[in-house]
Amino acid sequence: QSALTQPPSASGSPGQSVTISCTGTSNDIGDYNSVSWYQQHPGKAPQLMIYGVTQRPSGVPDRFSGSKSGYTASLTVSGLQAEDEADYYCSSYAGSKSFVVFGGGTKLTVL
Amino acid sequence: EVQLLESGGGLVQPGGSLTISCAASGFTFNSYAMNWVRQAPGKGLEWVSTINYSGDTTYYADSVKGRFTISRDNSKNTVFLQMNNLRVEDTAIYYCAKVHFTSPRTYDSWGQGTPVTVSS
Numbered sequence: 001q002s003a004l005t006q007p008p009s010a011s012g013s014p015g016q017s018v019t020i021s022c023t024g025t026s027n028d029i030g031d032y033n034s035v036s037w038y039q040q041h042p043g044k045a046p047q048l049m050i051y052g053v054t055q056r057p058s059g060v061p062d063r064f065s066g067s068k069s070g071y072t073a074s075l076t077v078s079g080l081q082a083e084d085e086a087d088y089y090c091s092s093y094a095g096s097k098s099f100v101v102f103g104g105g106t107k108l109t110v111l
Numbered sequence: 112e113v114q115l116l117e118s119g120g121g122l123v124q125p126g127g128s129l130t131i132s133c134a135a136s137g138f139t140f141n142s143y144a145m146n147w148v149r150q151a152p153g154k155g156l157e158w159v160s161t162i163n164y165s166g167d168t169t170y171y172a173d174s175v176k177g178r179f180t181i182s183r184d185n186s187k188n189t190v191f192l193q194m195n196n197l198r199v200e201d202t203a204i205y206y207c208a209k210v211h212f213t214s215p216r217t218y219d220s221w222g223q224g225t226p227v228t229v230s231s
Contacts, residue, residue: 002155036217038156045206045224046148046156051217089156093216099170100158100216 003028003101004090011109012080020106022073022090028101034093035073037066040105041086049088050075077108085110113137113220115207120225123197130193131225133207138220141165141185144210146218147192149203149227159205162190175201197229 005023012018022029022037029035035053038046048057050066053073063078073092077084090103119131133145147159160181161170169181180193190207204226208218 034214034216045221047221048211048217048219051211051214051219057219091156099161099172102156102158105155
């Protein structure tokens with residue numbers, strides 16, 4: 001069982017917006033602004049999409065955005081495109097003992 | 112361009128040992144902490160271990176503590192993961208990952224991974 005809880009699946013039609021949630025505890029998401037989101041296509045390595053809750057690395061489209069409220073972080077993908085279909089994982093710093101914890105992943109399907 | 116190239120994965124029997132490597136290029140290796148993250152077949156990502164930029168501080172997940180050892184050779188831009196007393200549940204793709212410059216708990220570059228299979 002993963003430390004952070006994500007829905008196993010999400011879907012949307014091209015052009016629509018979809019939001020993926022990531023729920024943690026006071027020991028991780030609730031205590032640190034160190035939430036990241038990774039995209040992983042089948043057979044490929046993960047790719048960083050969001051860090052520091054809301055920051056986008058260079059090269060990541062501004063259709064991807066992140067937010068946090070309390071113990072829950074969210075990734076929103078606006079203007080869905082076919083290439084956004086992938087698995088998405090959240091992560092958070094969890095202190096010096098647990099270090100970094102991941103969510104179980106959400107499979108995003110573009111209908 | 113940052114490149115991370117893992118090698119050394121393979122098939123090993125339960126209780127056996129294996130050392131995997133990650134050769135880095137395209138950035139100032141000795142300025143960044145490095146990490147190993149694994150992914151079991153059909154499963155999610157799991158942080159395994161982190162080593163700081165100089166190699167004198169290391170961190171491990173509870174699931175591998177006492178069995179795995181992370182190290183680095185800054186003269187060769189390479190990070191290693193020595194895995195002892197391997198278990199079936201250690202079967203996974205092992206990714207090497209570089210930390211982000213301003214967010215050290217974020218991994219901004221990943222290798223393609225090296226598969227480790229623990230089976231009799």
